[in-house]
Amino acid sequence: MKRVICMVLLAGVMFSACKEKVEDKEKAMNKEVSFKKIDPQDLDGKVIKTISEDWLLLTAGKENDFNMMTCSWGMLGNLWNEPVCMIFVRPQRYTYEFMEKNDYFTICVFDTIHRDILTFCGSKSGRDYDKVKETGLKPLYTEHGSVYYEQARLVIECQKIYADKFEATNFIDTTIMNKVYPEKDYHKMYVGKIINVMVKE
Numbered sequence: 001m002k003r004v005i006c007m008v009l010l011a012g013v014m015f016s017a018c019k020e021k022v023e024d025k026e027k028a029m030n031k032e033v034s035f036k037k038i039d040p041q042d043l044d045g046k047v048i049k050t051i052s053e054d055w056l057l058l059t060a061g062k063e064n065d066f067n068m069m070t071c072s073w074g075m076l077g078n079l080w081n082e083p084v085c086m087i088f089v090r091p092q093r094y095t096y097e098f099m100e101k102n103d104y105f106t107i108c109v110f111d112t113i114h115r116d117i118l119t120f121c122g123s124k125s126g127r128d129y130d131k132v133k134e135t136g137l138k139p140l141y142t143e144h145g146s147v148y149y150e151q152a153r154l155v156i157e158c159q160k161i162y163a164d165k166f167e168a169t170n171f172i173d174t175t176i177m178n179k180v181y182p183e184k185d186y187h188k189m190y191v192g193k194i195i196n197v198m199v200k201e
C-alpha cells in the first residue's frame with residue numbers, strides 16, 4: 001500500500017513538473033513584446049554609426065494606410081530648443097507621399113538579425129509590394145496612430161515641424177550635386193520634433 005501511495009505521489013510530482021515546463025515554453029513563445037518609454041535626453045549610443053551602418057526604418061501613415069522605407073541618412077539633435085530628428089527622402093519614394101500627407105512619422109532601429117527586413121524595404125517599393133506581408137514586420141501603433149514594429153529595438157516618434165527641399169543653388173560643395181543628384185531629384189528634408197522614444201524591454 002505504501003509503495004502504491006509513493007508511486008502516485010511521484011507521478012503527481014512528475015506531471016506537475018512537466019506541465020510547468022510546457023507552460024514556461026508557451027510563455028516564452030508568446031512572450032509579450034513590451035517597450036519602455038524613455039526621455040529623448042537619455043538617448044545614447046553611437047548615433048552616426050547606428051544610422052549609417054545599422055540603418056533606420058522610416059514609417060509614415062496610419063493603420064491600414066502607411067508605408068516604410070530604409071534610410072541611412074538622418075540626424076538626431078537639438079534644434080529650436082527641441083530634441084529633433086532629421087530625415088531625407090527623395091521625391092520618387094512611395095514613402096514620400098506618406099511623409100507629405102501625415103503629421104507624424106517614426107524611425108525604428110533593429111538588431112542585425114533583422115537586416116533582411118531593412119534590405120527588402122530599402123530595395124523594393126510599397127507601390128509594388130506589400131512590405132509587411134513580404135518581411136513579416138509586425139506593426140504596432142502609438143497613441144497618435146503612428147506605426148512601429150514588434151521587431152524594433154528602438155522607436156523614435158516625431159511630429160513634423162519643418163520641411164524643405166535641397167536646392168541646386170544652395171550647394172557650397174557642388175561636387176555633391178553631380179555625385180548624388182545627376183537626376184536632380186533632390187531630397188526633401190523633414191525635421192521632426194521627437195515626441196516619444198521607446199526601447200525594447
Ligand SMILES: Cc1cc2nc3c(=O)[nH]c(=O)nc-3n(C[C@H](O)[C@H](O)[C@H](O)COP(=O)(O)O)c2cc1C
Pocket residue numbers: 055067068069070071072073074088089090092093094095096118119121122123124125126127187
Ligand atoms: C541602406 C539604404 C539606405 C537608404 N537611405 C535612403 C535615404 O536616406 N533616403 C531616401 O530617399 N532613400 C534611401 N534609400 C532608398 C529607399 O529605401 C528605397 O528606394 C525604397 O525602396 C523606397 O521604398 P518606397 O518606394 O516604398 O518608399 C536607402 C536604401 C538603402 C538600401
